[in-house]
Amino acid sequence: MKCDTYREQMSLWIDSQLTQDEIRRIEAHTATCQACRSALDALHRVDRLLVSAPMMSPAPGFSARFQVKLVARRRRRRTWAGVATLMLATLALLMGAIIVVGISGLALWQSLSASGLLTQGIGLLLDLGKALAASLRLTWLVIDALSRGLRHPLFIAYTVLTALLVVAWTQIVTRRVFARRPVTVNSHG
Numbered sequence: 001m002k003c004d005t006y007r008e009q010m011s012l013w014i015d016s017q018l019t020q021d022e023i024r025r026i027e028a029h030t031a032t033c034q035a036c037r038s039a040l041d042a043l044h045r046v047d048r049l050l051v052s053a054p055m056m057s058p059a060p061g062f063s064a065r066f067q068v069k070l071v072a073r074r075r076r077r078r079t080w081a082g083v084a085t086l087m088l089a090t091l092a093l094l095m096g097a098i099i100v101v102g103i104s105g106l107a108l109w110q111s112l113s114a115s116g117l118l119t120q121g122i123g124l125l126l127d128l129g130k131a132l133a134a135s136l137r138l139t140w141l142v143i144d145a146l147s148r149g150l151r152h153p154l155f156i157a158y159t160v161l162t163a164l165l166v167v168a169w170t171q172i173v174t175r176r177v178f179a180r181r182p183v184t185v186n187s188h189g
């Protein structure tokens with residue numbers, strides 16, 4: 001091995017990262033190589049200096065400030081997780097509402113087609129009596145569809161969920177608006 005390789009291994013030795021065999025090889029080399037022996041001595045001196053130097057202590061109040069920051073960051077992360085969950089729930093509800101309205105619209109369209117109101121069209125408009133009867137029937141169809149929808153357990157669940165979401169959003173908005181007090185840190189802590 002060249003001297004350069006031994007020098008590299010010497011710093012590994014200082015960091016206690018060498019095997020006994022590797023250490024023995026360095027010792028054998030430094031016994032015959034004056035340059036490497038003085039390099040090893042210098043390394044040992046520096047290591048002793050570093051070990052005896054006092055540990056740097058953090059500035060007063062550092063850990064308290066760090067704690068406050070940590071807690072604030074965790075709280076922020078929790079808030080955002082809650083907001084994201086609420087957003088997903090709101091989106092899911094909106095999608096559900098769109099699907100339900102679409103299906104109801106389709107059902108209404110189908111019952112209109114089946115009743116023959118669409119094909120009679122202009123003829124009904126010309127016959128006022130018939131048109132009145134038809135519009136009454138149409139109104140009844142709409143009211144029936146609506147009342148059937150309102151009695152549906154899905155609609156009730158939807159209403160409850162919407163109310164809960166509104167309450168949750170109100171909580172978030174009021175908390176974000178009113179909780180903007182600056183955080184005070186005890187500098188003696």
Ligand SMILES: [Zn+2]
Pocket residue numbers: 002003006029033034035036
């Ligand atoms: Zn050497």
